[in-house]
Amino acid sequence: MTELLPGTARTLYARTARAQRDGRVPGLVAGVVRGGGLAWSAARGDVAEPHRDVAHRLGSITKTVAAITVMRLRDEGRLDLADPLEKHLPGTPLGDRTLGQLLSHMGGATSESPGGWWERTPGTTLEGLGLSPADAVLAPARRFHYSNLGFGLLGELVARARGRSWVEVARDEVLLPLGMTRTTPRPVAPAAQGFAVHPWADVRQPEPEHDAVVMAPAGQLWASATDLARLGAFLLGDTGDVLATATLEEMCLPSGIDPGDAPGWSSYGLGVQVRRVESGATLVGHGGSMPGFLAGLWVDREEATGALALANTTSGLDGGLPAALLADVREAEPHIVDAWRPSASPVPVELLGPWYWGPSPYALRAIPGGLLHLGGLGRPGRASRFRPGPAGTWIGMDGYFAGETLRLDPVALNLATFVFTRTPYDPAAPVPGGTCEWR
Incomplete structure (x- = not known):
C-alpha cells in the first residue's frame, strides 16, 4: 500500500480530531484504504495502541458480509435471487418475498425482529422469534424499507444450506480467505468498550454486549481497523477467491433509483449502500451502529480509495466522516489512472x-x-x-x-x-x- 503525504495526513488527522471532540466520542479510529490496505490511520481519545488492532463492533456493516455468503450460494447455483424465501427457508410469514428483495431491503419485512430490543437483548433461534404476519409490514417490491429481520432470515438460510451456523460460514468462506483474522462474532482482546455518552453532560456509562444468534447477520461482527480496511479493499475490487468480480459489480448496482438522476441520492444494492454525494462521487459501503458503537466504511471506486471510522459511542459521531476523509484525499492526492493504451476493438x-x-x-x-x-x-x-x-x-x-x-x-x-x-x-x-x- 502507498502511504499518504505528510500534508494530507495532517489534514485527515485534524478532521478526525475535530470529529472526536465535537461528537464527544470516547475513542475514535479513522483510516484511509489504498493499495489493498490501510494507507493512513489515526486514533483519538481512549483507544489503546496499536489502534489498528483494537476491535470495534461493526453493526450493520455485518450485512455486507452476510450478503457475500448469500451471493456465494447463488454463484454455486444453489439458489437464485428470484427464488421466494419459502423455497429455502419454509414456514415464515415472509415466504413470498424473493431473496433479491430481502438483500436490497425491498421485501417489506419489518425493520426489527419481534420481541425485546434485539440490539440489547440476548438472541434466540428463528423459532424463538415467534414470527407472525405482522412482521410483513409492506407489500414486496413496493418501496425501500430497511430491515434487520430480513438479514437475519437470509443468514438462517445460509446456515441451513451449509449445515452450520452463519458465523462459522462467514468465518470460513469470507473472513479467513480475505485475511480478516481480527473479525469475530464476539469481542476478542484488544477490544474497545462501548459507551453511551449523556446528551447533556460529559459523563458516560458502559453499554452491554451479547450474542444475537439468529439476528447475528444483521449486526454481530467485531473488527479491527486493519480488517475493516481489507473489506474496503474487497469493495474496491480485490475480491480474492471469495467472489467473482462480476458478482461484486452486481452487488454494487443501486436498486430502485436511476443512477443517472441529479446528484444527491442514496440507495441500496445487495448488502451494500450506494450513495451519490454532493461532489458527484458515487460511494459504496455501509454504516453501522449497535449500542456503544458507530462504524462506517465507504469506498470511492473511481478513485480506488476507501475510508473508515470506528467509534465506541452509541450516538454523537457525524456519520459523514468517511465521506469527508475521501473528499480530502481526492482533493490532495487524486488517484492517478492507468495510461491509455490501444487495444483491439471487440467488434469490427x-x-x-x-x-x-x-x-x-x-x-x-x-x-x-x-x-x-x-x-x-x-x-x-x-x-x-x-x-x-x-x-x-x-x-x-x-x-x-x-x-x-x-x-x-x-x-x-x-x-x-x-x-x-x-x-x-x-x-x-x-x-x-x-x-x-x-x-
Missing part, C-alpha cells in the same frame, strides 16, 4: 460510430474491458454499457438497457424493440411502420 470498427434511433443521434463505442457503450451523441440519450453475450449478441449492463439484448448488423442495430439505423429512418433498414421522404 465499421460497426462503431454514429447510429440513429429515429431522428435522435447515438454513438456506439468500444470501451476498455472488451465492452461496448451506446449513448446519446451531442445531446442527452439513453445510455448503457454492453458485455458479450451468446451467439454474437451483447447484453446491457446498466442504464436504460440493463439486461436487454443488442444485436449488431451493418444495416441496423436491434435493441429490445428499437431499431438503430445509420441515417435517420434509413429506408434500407427494417424500420417498423416504414419510412418516407424527408421534405
Whole structure:
C-alpha cells in the first residue's frame, strides 16, 4: 500500500480530531484504504495502541458480509435471487418475498425482529422469534424499507444450506480467505468498550454486549481497523477467491433509483449502500451502529480509495466522516489512472460510430474491458454499457438497457424493440411502420 503525504495526513488527522471532540466520542479510529490496505490511520481519545488492532463492533456493516455468503450460494447455483424465501427457508410469514428483495431491503419485512430490543437483548433461534404476519409490514417490491429481520432470515438460510451456523460460514468462506483474522462474532482482546455518552453532560456509562444468534447477520461482527480496511479493499475490487468480480459489480448496482438522476441520492444494492454525494462521487459501503458503537466504511471506486471510522459511542459521531476523509484525499492526492493504451476493438470498427434511433443521434463505442457503450451523441440519450453475450449478441449492463439484448448488423442495430439505423429512418433498414421522404 502507498502511504499518504505528510500534508494530507495532517489534514485527515485534524478532521478526525475535530470529529472526536465535537461528537464527544470516547475513542475514535479513522483510516484511509489504498493499495489493498490501510494507507493512513489515526486514533483519538481512549483507544489503546496499536489502534489498528483494537476491535470495534461493526453493526450493520455485518450485512455486507452476510450478503457475500448469500451471493456465494447463488454463484454455486444453489439458489437464485428470484427464488421466494419459502423455497429455502419454509414456514415464515415472509415466504413470498424473493431473496433479491430481502438483500436490497425491498421485501417489506419489518425493520426489527419481534420481541425485546434485539440490539440489547440476548438472541434466540428463528423459532424463538415467534414470527407472525405482522412482521410483513409492506407489500414486496413496493418501496425501500430497511430491515434487520430480513438479514437475519437470509443468514438462517445460509446456515441451513451449509449445515452450520452463519458465523462459522462467514468465518470460513469470507473472513479467513480475505485475511480478516481480527473479525469475530464476539469481542476478542484488544477490544474497545462501548459507551453511551449523556446528551447533556460529559459523563458516560458502559453499554452491554451479547450474542444475537439468529439476528447475528444483521449486526454481530467485531473488527479491527486493519480488517475493516481489507473489506474496503474487497469493495474496491480485490475480491480474492471469495467472489467473482462480476458478482461484486452486481452487488454494487443501486436498486430502485436511476443512477443517472441529479446528484444527491442514496440507495441500496445487495448488502451494500450506494450513495451519490454532493461532489458527484458515487460511494459504496455501509454504516453501522449497535449500542456503544458507530462504524462506517465507504469506498470511492473511481478513485480506488476507501475510508473508515470506528467509534465506541452509541450516538454523537457525524456519520459523514468517511465521506469527508475521501473528499480530502481526492482533493490532495487524486488517484492517478492507468495510461491509455490501444487495444483491439471487440467488434469490427465499421460497426462503431454514429447510429440513429429515429431522428435522435447515438454513438456506439468500444470501451476498455472488451465492452461496448451506446449513448446519446451531442445531446442527452439513453445510455448503457454492453458485455458479450451468446451467439454474437451483447447484453446491457446498466442504464436504460440493463439486461436487454443488442444485436449488431451493418444495416441496423436491434435493441429490445428499437431499431438503430445509420441515417435517420434509413429506408434500407427494417424500420417498423416504414419510412418516407424527408421534405
